[in-house]
Amino acid sequence: MIHFTDVYKRYPNNYEALSGLSFQLDAGEMAFLTGHSGAGKSTLLKLIALIERSSHGQVLVNNQNLTRLPKRKIPYYRRQIGIVFQDHNLLHDRTVFDNVALPLIIAGESHREIGRRVRASLDKVGLLGKERNLPIALSGGEQQRVGIARAVVNRPPILLADEPTGNLDPELSRDIMQLFEQFNQVGTTVFIATHDLDLIQTLAYRQIILDSGRLAEKKL
Amino acid sequence: MIQNYILRHLQVMLFSLGQLWRQPLSSLMTIVVIGIAIALPAGLYVLLHNIEQVSDQWDDATQISLFLEYEMSHEQGINLNKKLQSWPNIAQSHYQSSTQSLEEFRQLSGLGPLLDSLPTNPLPAIIIIHPNENDLRPDAIGSLLSRLEALPEVEQAQLDMEWLQRLRSLNQTAQRGISILGILLSLSVLLIIGNTIRLAILSRQSEIRVIKLVGGTNTFVRRPFLYTGFWYGILGGLMGWAILLISLSLLNGPINHLAKLYGSQFTLHWLSGTLFLILPLTGLILGVLGAWLAVSKHLSAIEPQ
Numbered sequence: 001m002i003h004f005t006d007v008y009k010r011y012p013n014n015y016e017a018l019s020g021l022s023f024q025l026d027a028g029e030m031a032f033l034t035g036h037s038g039a040g041k042s043t044l045l046k047l048i049a050l051i052e053r054s055s056h057g058q059v060l061v062n063n064q065n066l067t068r069l070p071k072r073k074i075p076y077y078r079r080q081i082g083i084v085f086q087d088h089n090l091l092h093d094r095t096v097f098d099n100v101a102l103p104l105i106i107a108g109e110s111h112r113e114i115g116r117r118v119r120a121s122l123d124k125v126g127l128l129g130k131e132r133n134l135p136i137a138l139s140g141g142e143q144q145r146v147g148i149a150r151a152v153v154n155r156p157p158i159l160l161a162d163e164p165t166g167n168l169d170p171e172l173s174r175d176i177m178q179l180f181e182q183f184n185q186v187g188t189t190v191f192i193a194t195h196d197l198d199l200i201q202t203l204a205y206r207q208i209i210l211d212s213g214r215l216a217e218k219k220l
Numbered sequence: 221m222i223q224n225y226i227l228r229h230l231q232v233m234l235f236s237l238g239q240l241w242r243q244p245l246s247s248l249m250t251i252v253v254i255g256i257a258i259a260l261p262a263g264l265y266v267l268l269h270n271i272e273q274v275s276d277q278w279d280d281a282t283q284i285s286l287f288l289e290y291e292m293s294h295e296q297g298i299n300l301n302k303k304l305q306s307w308p309n310i311a312q313s314h315y316q317s318s319t320q321s322l323e324e325f326r327q328l329s330g331l332g333p334l335l336d337s338l339p340t341n342p343l344p345a346i347i348i349i350h351p352n353e354n355d356l357r358p359d360a361i362g363s364l365l366s367r368l369e370a371l372p373e374v375e376q377a378q379l380d381m382e383w384l385q386r387l388r389s390l391n392q393t394a395q396r397g398i399s400i401l402g403i404l405l406s407l408s409v410l411l412i413i414g415n416t417i418r419l420a421i422l423s424r425q426s427e428i429r430v431i432k433l434v435g436g437t438n439t440f441v442r443r444p445f446l447y448t449g450f451w452y453g454i455l456g457g458l459m460g461w462a463i464l465l466i467s468l469s470l471l472n473g474p475i476n477h478l479a480k481l482y483g484s485q486f487t488l489h490w491l492s493g494t495l496f497l498i499l500p501l502t503g504l505i506l507g508v509l510g511a512w513l514a515v516s517k518h519l520s521a522i523e524p525q
Contacts, residue, residue, distance in 0.1 A: 049433070049524070051433075051523070051524045051525065072437075075432070075435045075436060075437040075438075075440075076435065076437075077435075078432075078433065078434065078435040079434075079435035083433060083434070089426075089429075089430045089433070090430075091427050091430060102430075102431065102434055103434045103435060105228070106431065106434060106435055106436045106437075106440055107435070108224060108225070108228065109224075110224050111224075111227065150434065
């Protein structure tokens, strides 16, 4: 599902964030991406989300070669990926419903379909009663759930998360991880960047560990 | 699917209007500025249009006086008059013999006894010609005048409309001036709307990034801003229309008073119906265009980080 082959990422200031990185994530797999800060986790996710492009090497996602994907096709490519951010990236002047509906509105879904899927998605993250609230009225954990609901509402085959539990206490973090596991159980490929090592030690998933832009170690 | 598409557009349209509504003061200020910029050339155009109408009325008064040679007999004069009446570009002509001219002059001048003392009648016979309405353009009148002057029976052909021509060309100059002003003010409307949209884009940068991250195309991101320009334009146009009507109604009283002093039935043509269509339409076009310029310049620079 996600296939990196000898990928380099060099920034204009000559800083090399990724150096010859190769790894593969199978369809339906769930894995963690770890490593100290500055190891290249964010860069790696940005390459998958096509926020950045690799300087060298090949990135294949869902059978698409991202190195060759033309710019105008990027929006359509991104609709296959749900992204969860550490700081949620919610629109604060829109209700929870409207936030979650955004990917569906963009995709041009019908009004009825949007209502149905948004409610299903909010139900999954346990926020069905709060669809009329503004994000500001929710707790940090709830805001993160809204972010997750938005990421999965159009049922993408891949779910990326960048430090999704970064601002949450351990208990809320466990809840969030359980949500990711649930999505993985219905077939979604889940890839989570985190430095919450305590939490992921309790979970039996593959860890892809980065060290200075290189693969450090894989273990199951 | 098409139904969906239209519905989506309507939603964005109302959403954009709602955003203007949420900042009533700054929106209103922008709309008033656009309104003034649109009302100014339109108002000048209305005034010019009215001046043209007045000068068109005066065209009926255009006449050519033919002074005939002294040697012409009464019959020759009458024959010439008949001949002229058959010319296609002459609507009407009227022959006045030298005796009649003398009689008229006697009445108008009050110099009766002096004229009686003259051995011969010093006045020529004249033919007064009203040109055809379609031949009132300066060049047509000019060629008619030279053809009349070339007639052997005619001593002199005189046209008393030079001042009308001057008014016309003054009018044309004013029209050119208004066109230039209109273009400049249209440009300023473009810039005003462009700048307003630019600020709107900058204030919503993070939102644009999020939309692009969840797969929003440039078209999708662009749409609400284009509708914002659409609203600014159309509301600015309507505001311009209102400003114009208020200004004209303030002018109407004094103008009627002035017309009455000249014994004229002149009333101001407001053109309110035409302008009600044209001003908002102009605003709309300028609004969408200005938004488009701002959006195409600034939107592509905002990418997820």
